Amino acid sequence: MYTLYYIAGIATIISFVSNKEKTIQGLKVGWKKFSKILGTYLKLLIILSFILLISDQFIINYLGGQAPFVGLILGLIIGSITMMPGFIAYPLAGILVSRGVNYMVVAAFITTLMLVGVATYPVEKEFFGIKATIWRNIAGFLISALIALATGILYGEVLI
Known part of the structure; x- marks a missing residue:
């Protein structure tokens, strides 16, 4: 799993070096989409926490x-x-x-x-x-x- 984090981090750095503006714009779009679904995922995590008690x-x-x-x-x-x-x-x-x-x-x-x-x-x-x-x-x-x-x-x- 950590390998995927490293690959994503290195790819982001390479993207940032090649085109700073597009990388920042892409990160902003990604953050907006993530924050839009964050509430739904938090609800799912709470439900799963109770289910794991079984x-x-x-x-x-x-x-x-x-x-x-x-x-x-x-x-x-x-x-x-x-x-x-x-x-x-x-x-x-x-x-x-x-x-x-x-x-x-x-x-x-x-x-x-x-x-x-x-x-x-x-x-x-x-x-x-x-x-x-x-x-x-x-x-x-x-x-x-x-x-x-x-x-x-x-x-x-x-x-x-």
Whole structure:
């Protein structure tokens, strides 16, 4: 990550040396755009701070040991409101499976985690609009439910 900072700093210095006025103008435009979206990102960070309080053990307790369809619904809901990067989510999926959580429930949790963005709603509505954001989240939720049901059928957890 620091490498990107160094590259950006060196590129800015090179730009400044080659054309001082354009570099200053570009930095001013960048600052205006950054300050325009700063409030939205701060809201997102506050929401994420609260979501990170939800521990892995909490998720395991509520997703495991339920009836398959209750676990499916809980997986869809918890995955929709939780937000974490893939490099944390996929090992968590392995932990859930090793603790006995159904594959269908894990599929519901992980796919809604990646496809549905309740926590990112404030940022999304700024860039895509309210209607597009809501439709994207509904579509992601329905696709996640279908993926989870297909996973349950393929693993024999749900009988047709």
